[in-house]
Amino acid sequence: MKVTRRELIAGAAGAMALSQTARSEAQAPTDPSKVRGKPPRANGERAATAKVQRLVRGGTSSGTPHQDLMGTITPSDLHFERHHGGVPEIDPASYSLLIHGMVDRPTIFTLSDLKRFPSHSQIYFLECSGNLGRTAGPETTPGQLAGLTSTSEWTGVPLATLLREVGVHKNAKWLLAEGTDAAVLTRSVPIEKALDDALVAYGQNGEALRPEQGYPVRLFLPGWEGNASVKWLRRIDISDRPFMTREETSKYTEPFADGTSRMFSFRMDARSLITHPAFPTRLERGWVEISGIAWTGAGRIRRVEVSTDGGKTWASARLQEPVLPLAHTRFRHLWEFTGTETIIMSRAVDETGYVQPTRAELLKLRGPGTTGYHLNPITGWVVQADGRVIYKEEPWA
Numbered sequence: 398m399k400v401t402r403r404e405l406i407a408g409a410a411g412a413m414a415l416s417q418t419a420r421s422e423a424q425a426p427t428d429p430s431k432v433r434g435k436p437p438r439a440n441g442e443r444a445a446t447a448k449v450q451r452l453v454r455g456g457t458s459s460g461t462p463h464q465d466l467m468g469t470i471t472p473s474d475l476h477f478e479r480h481h482g483g484v485p486e487i488d489p490a491s492y493s494l495l496i497h498g499m500v501d502r503p504t505i506f507t508l509s510d511l512k513r514f515p516s517h518s519q520i521y522f523l524e525c526s527g528n529l530g531r532t533a534g535p536e537t538t539p540g541q542l543a544g545l546t547s548t549s550e551w552t553g554v555p556l557a558t559l560l561r562e563v564g565v566h567k568n569a570k571w572l573l574a575e576g577t578d579a580a581v582l583t584r585s586v587p588i589e590k591a592l593d594d595a596l597v598a599y600g601q602n603g604e605a606l607r608p609e610q611g612y613p614v615r616l617f618l619p620g621w622e623g624n625a626s627v628k629w630l631r632r633i634d635i636s637d638r639p640f641m642t643r644e645e646t647s648k649y650t651e652p653f654a655d656g657t658s659r660m661f662s663f664r665m666d667a668r669s670l671i672t673h674p675a676f677p678t679r680l681e682r683g684w685v686e687i688s689g690i691a692w693t694g695a696g697r698i699r700r701v702e703v704s705t706d707g708g709k710t711w712a713s714a715r716l717q718e719p720v721l722p723l724a725h726t727r728f729r730h731l732w733e734f735t736g737t738e739t740i741i742m743s744r745a746v747d748e749t750g751y752v753q754p755t756r757a758e759l760l761k762l763r764g765p766g767t768t769g770y771h772l773n774p775i776t777g778w779v780v781q782a783d784g785r786v787i788y789k790e791e792p793w794a
Contacts, residue, residue, distance in 0.1 A: 460540050462538070463540045463543070464673065471547035473610070484578075494614060494630060501566070520548060523548075524692070525545035528772075534788070535788055552603075559597060574633055576631065583644065599613055620694030654762060667691070667698065667752075671687060671742070687731075692724065695747045699747055701713070701714045702743065743775070755775050
């Protein structure tokens with residue numbers, strides 16, 4: 398395609414105008430009360446000086462920038478994403494969900510049908526089981542280290558409601574959830590979970606699901622590894638046994654040091670992550686609020702302990718209310734930085750008494766050939782004498 402001189406000049410002028418607009422938005426007036434503010438816009442935007450974005454990891458995922466967030470709810474556009482065949486485009490008007498197999502009444506539900514059932518909204522975290530599967534260097538942010546977890550309010554119809562509607566047979570034990578993506582991702586799920594708290598979700602944080610999160614409909618299994626919460630859900634097949642799909646045989650299994658392997662390790666274990674101070678922060682001497690998030694697939698976080706001396710001593714951090722089950726919990730701890738180099742760390746304890754382990758404890762159990770799934774080691778940050786904060790592979794493990 399040939400570009401004319403006139404089109405080239407027009408394009409350059411447009412680029413200059415956009416650049417000038419960006420600069421004007423970033424440069425606030427000295428006295429805002431002397432200048433009329435901006436008119437209403439169809440969609441709200443973040444301040445020009447508060448731009449945050451997800452951290453893209455190759456072509457299959459992007460992580461939540463935890464170092465830029467403050468509370469527990471992740472904005473929808475910053476929720477981590479992971480997919481195996483790209484993000485499909487689905488027309489909600491032609492969407493359907495088939496539930497069949499060991500049922501009395503095989504049924505096809507449209508999106509409109511699903512929304513006619515009584516809805517349910519709940520705040521839950523979601524985490525990829527490979528959330529700590531990569532080697533990290535000193536200049537690693539919390540989002541790069543463990544950005545494949547986020548918390549949102551999810552809205553939909555309980556899967557148990559739909560299963561009652563179709564009449565699941567008494568001897569049914571498992572179901573197969575299938576996605577509409579190019580990978581046609583499938584996972585086996587125990588009926589017990591489906592009848593407990595599984596959600597067929599169509600809403601996130603008060604609006605429709607984002608495409609990366611499964612629009613128009615996804616399965617959501619609270620507290621379980623993200624891969625099992627199949628997105629772009631199109632089919633549920635009820636059976637009396639697991640389906641042994643690719644994503645639960647060749648993938649998403651964990652070898653142990655004794656030569657055995659663990660399958661169907663759905664639940665995510667307790668974990669915590671200091672989000673401030675962390676790279677790229679540089680501290681000044683004085684009091685600092687150490688802050689972070691903790692979560693567990695086993696219910697509520699009971700406590701979070703913080704060490705400011707590399708694990709020699711631990712103190713209980715303050716948990717920010719409300720402490721919800723199966724959701725991120727914000728913890729805070731005041732600490733005085735005196736200019737002496739040290740390591741700050743955190744570890745979570747959930748309501749079952751489970752204590753977040755060190756990397757050494759995990760490797761002793763899993764063996765040196767561990768795949769990187771379900772790793773939740775204590776992590777921390779080196780605070781150097783000049784106040785620079787960097788990540789270092791667990792020297793304390």
